[in-house]
Amino acid sequence: MAELKFDVAIAGGGLAGLTAAYALAKKGVNVALLERGSYPGSKNVCGGIFYPVILKKLIPEYRSEAPIERLVSKRSFHLMAGEACFSFEFSLPTECFTVLRAKFDRWFAGKVEEAGATIICETLVEDVIRRDGRAVGVKTDRGEIASNLVIIADGAPSLLAEKLGLRKPSKPNRFVLGVKEVISLPEEEVERRFNLSREEGAALIFYGEPLTKQASGFIYTNRESLSVGVASYLHQLARLQENPNQLLEEFKRAKAVAPLVKGGTIKEYSAHLIPESYEGELYGEGVLVAGDAAGLLNSSPLFLEGTSLAMASGLTAAEVSLEALERGDYSKRFLSKYERMLNDSFVLKDVKRYRRFPEFLEKYSDMLADYPRMFGEFLAQIYSADERPKEDKVKEAFARLGGKIGLLKALLFLLKLWRSTL
Ligand SMILES: Cc1cc2nc3c(=O)[nH]c(=O)nc-3n(C[C@H](O)[C@H](O)[C@H](O)COP(=O)(O)OP(=O)(O)OC[C@H]3O[C@@H](n4cnc5c(N)ncnc54)[C@H](O)[C@@H]3O)c2cc1C
Structure with a gap:
């Protein structure tokens, strides 16, 4: 690769990187996005419900163009207990939809290129180049790219953020x-x-x-x-x-x-991998970290939402980069604005609110497995087909359930579940 120079170099062509590239290119910034896959989306995995919170701001006409699979109008939660299963289902009007990321990200990448960004695929960013402690470009497996700012959006686990000391070394x-x-x-x-x-x-x-x-x-x-x-x-x-x-x-x-x-x-x-912890730094000298690379994900089991947070952080990174370029100030002090903006938005509010769920899961995992089974046994008992009077069966089932669970323990469990998920 010949010596290349851009205003901003973005490592990673997932939703965070593509959003940052789109927003910067739309403002006329000379931006390069480096993606290790053969095209953006080729390496991306998502369940995937897409939350178009930011997409509808960037591309209001997306509904008629994007490769949307289905609008998610029905949701349900199921607690399986061997032969039994307890379900809670609801229908709702929605803007959220399912996507196949290989198709969706590729479509979005087309929009990013139309906006004027340079997307360079099959290029692995190996490191961030620093001079006097400040990021001044990226080193790739095909050569070096110089830039005033670097946005790290390489997903989870972010080896690039780790190398810069912005994330702790990955732990299982x-x-x-x-x-x-x-x-x-x-x-x-x-x-x-x-x-x-x-x-x-x-x-x-x-x-x-x-x-x-x-x-x-x-x-x-x-x-x-x-x-x-x-x-x-x-x-x-x-x-x-x-x-x-x-x-x-x-x-x-x-x-x-x-x-x-x-x-x-x-x-x-x-x-x-899905990041389950937000810790570490979101910015450094000449560098910002966005999306899963920064651990920005709502891990509540009721929501599991990463797409909107990745795009919102990518957009915020673009907004702060734009201001930094205008001022010619790439210092950590100025870039700290990125964290303040994310703190004021749903991104860090949601991440911080729901980060207790993994702890809850760790502490109460036995109960999450045992309670549905016990409840299954309870229902099997009261709905059993035999000649005993129903009242006797119900009393007996309650006595057995109460003996196994303990009312206080169950209430505490429900309270903690409520507080960590809603
Ligand atoms: C199984 C699963 C199910 C999920 N379900 C949902 C869901 O239903 N709804 C939801 O909202 N979220 C869901 N998520 C989370 C969501 O997919 C992520 O939060 C979101 O994709 C994060 O986007 P990102 O751009 O930060 O990272 P990614 O989408 O991971 O993109 C990172 C990009 O960087 C590239 N890259 C990595 N390293 C380098 C490098 N060194 N050089 C160049 N390129 C590099 C990768 O190839 C990739 O294209 C799910 C995640 C998983 C794994």
Whole structure:
């Protein structure tokens, strides 16, 4: 690569990097985005419900252009307990939709190029070049690129932010591993199985057996396929010597899941880390960190939202970069504005509000697995077909349940669950 010089160099062409590049290019900034994959999206994994909070600001006409799979108008949560399963489902008008990231990010990258940014693919950023302690460009496997500012958006785990000392070295308990298959099914079969009309989509989240403690499963409907996956803490997988592929197979065989995925053909398999902790620095001398690279993700199981936070932080990084370029001030002191802006926005408010959930999961994982099973036994007892009077069965079932759970402990559990998820 010949000696190249840009105002801003962005490492990583996911949602955070693409958003920053788009916003900067629209303002006429000379920006380069470096992506290790053969095109943006080729290496990206997401369940994936897309939250268009920022997209609708950037590209108001996105609904008629973007490769949207289905609008997620039905959501449900399922607690599996072997043979039993407790479900809570609701329908709602929505702007959120399912995407296949390989298609979606590629479309978005086209918009970024149209806006005037330079996207350089198949290029791995190996390090940030520093002079007198300040970032002045990036070193790639194809040569060096000079820039006034660097935005790190390489996803999780961010090796670049780690190298700069902006993130602590990666530890398994700070990441969840998500493994996902895209399973193709005819369009009408997707609609029949999930009771959907043509545009509608569904998002189903699962907890409980056969998934191990601290693991969850998901099914999202696409137009002619399902995104089916499991997510589990890395340190738990290591501790239990669990194979994530096997966990996914067990999930697909679960009584509540098997009929939904039956007969489908696996089109795609992917695995990716999800950051579960926000700690470290969001900026340094001449450098900003955005998206998953900075641990900006809402990890509440009710929301699991990373797409909007990645885009919002990418946009904020672009806004601060623009001001820094105008002033010619790339100092850490000036760039600290980035953190202040994120603190005032939903990004850090949500991240900080819900960061207690991983702790909750760690502490109460036994209960999350045991309570659904006990509740299943309770219901099985009161709905059993025998000649005993119902009142006797109900009393007996309550006595057994109360003896096993303990009212105070259960109330405390529910309170903590409420506080860490809502
Ligand atoms: C299984 C799973 C399910 C999820 N489900 C949802 C969901 O339903 N809804 C939701 O909102 N969020 C979901 N998320 C989270 C969401 O996908 C992320 O928060 C979001 O993609 C983060 O975007 P990003 O741009 O920060 O990082 P990424 O999307 O990871 O992009 C990083 C990019 O940087 C590139 N890159 C990495 N290193 C380098 C390098 N050294 N040089 C050059 N390029 C590099 C990568 O190839 C990639 O293109 C899910 C995540 C996973 C893993």
